[in-house]
Amino acid sequence: MKHPLSLAALLLCGSLSTLVQPALAEPSGDQVLSTQSSSRAAPAESSAPARDGAKDRVLSTAPAQSDSARAVARVFEQRFPGIQVDAVRVTPMNGIFEVQVGMDLLYTDAQVDYVLQGSMIDAQARRDLTAERLEALQQVAFDSLPLDHAIKQVKGTGARKVAVFEDPNCGYCKQLHRTLEDVDNVTVYTFLFPILSPDSTTRSRDIWCAADPAKAWKAWMLNGQDPAKAECDTPIQTNLVLGRKLNVQGTPALFFADGTRVNGALPLEALKQKLDAQG
Template identity: 40%
Template sequence: MKTWLTTLILSLSTLGLAHADVATTQQNLKKNFPEIPVSAVNTTPVKGVYEVITEGQIVYTNDDAQYFFVGNLVDPKNQRNLTAERMQQLNKIDVSTLPLNQAIKHVKGNGKRTLYIFSDPDCPYCQRLEKELTAVDNVTIYLFLFPLTTLHPNAETIATQIWCSKNQYQAWQDYLLNHKAPTASQKCSTPIQKNLALGQKLNINGTPTMYLKNGERIAGAMQAGQLNTLLDQAQ
């Protein structure tokens, strides 16, 4: 009993110390970098190194919070990228909360798998993804028009015309795959501004960005074979 009690006391003491160190790091971050919005500070497997989550990104610091370490924390023995794993956890969402009325729905085959895509019509990587999607079947796609006008000034105009088209997804494919400009007017109401606000909330800063049925996030274009595997795993 004495051994058990001693172990318990030591464990609680260590836990309290860990919380104190996190609290100290948070205080030092606020003092040294008040302009940086810090969402959370967590411990890492490396003694004295803390994970700092800021604006959807991960950096590392120590309890003095004088410097930041930017990069991946890797466990070579177990061949794990700990930073990438944490980012995957942080970026995971509950897809049931996505406003599907703001997306273009397209069903291929039996539609049993689901893919949510935030895409810019003038983004080269989005065009590459759309080409790969021609080899992906049995999927329901929810396409959120997400024009990044700072990179592609005409993208919002094109996205508006696509949304206002009678066959929205066909107009999307015609533009991205065949370079055929949409002909619809720009006089209908669109969810584009709502999509941009949603993307900001989800820390989406590049296209294409995809979400699987299990809420996992995929950034960038991907080959059809790899995407098929992930879609199957997410069921």
């Protein structure tokens, strides 16, 4: 679901009161379902990470930027105060630069006299270069995830792996777990990501602090069995920050071992295909 305001509209009105939330690419041909916070804002329990901290920025893996790219970034930020440019790259189109703002892409000339938002298409090769770039930006090295902050469930050999950001009150997350009942030889890492209601935070805490978090999580997600009230230190706030850093906008958000992601609950066959493709 796209945010009702485009980044281009925000640039025109000069307002940053609502940060654009980009639509994330989904695999074609399969229906994926996710639940999003009604406000689409950061949960009240934790403030958003500072955008000026290098460790909190979503950065490209591209080589160091050229002098011309750095100049474009500098002029862009001068023309649009409050907008922080994460990266600038040259494009195949002569004189046009790609500007990355968070997880959004814009295009501009060297003088930043004109700014475009939309897809850049390679007409000869019939390739959507913008979609390819966005897909690359969304990839996450699986080994970089702090898996000790997730609830671990192992089925069969556990050879295949998937990490999922989930809210305990997310209906599509529950649907995903019903689907997983028919999937074998998989390890599921659940990052508790309560964004839907205050009750989500309380229930996440009780599940994490249970004597057997995996058992408590499964009992709730599959059978609606409330966890007993419990108190302990949790990684929930850390998970919220991590989710925002990874641009998780709704639940469930699935991260696979090959670095790809899917935003939403996949049907059984599509999920099996994704796991089988992990090698």
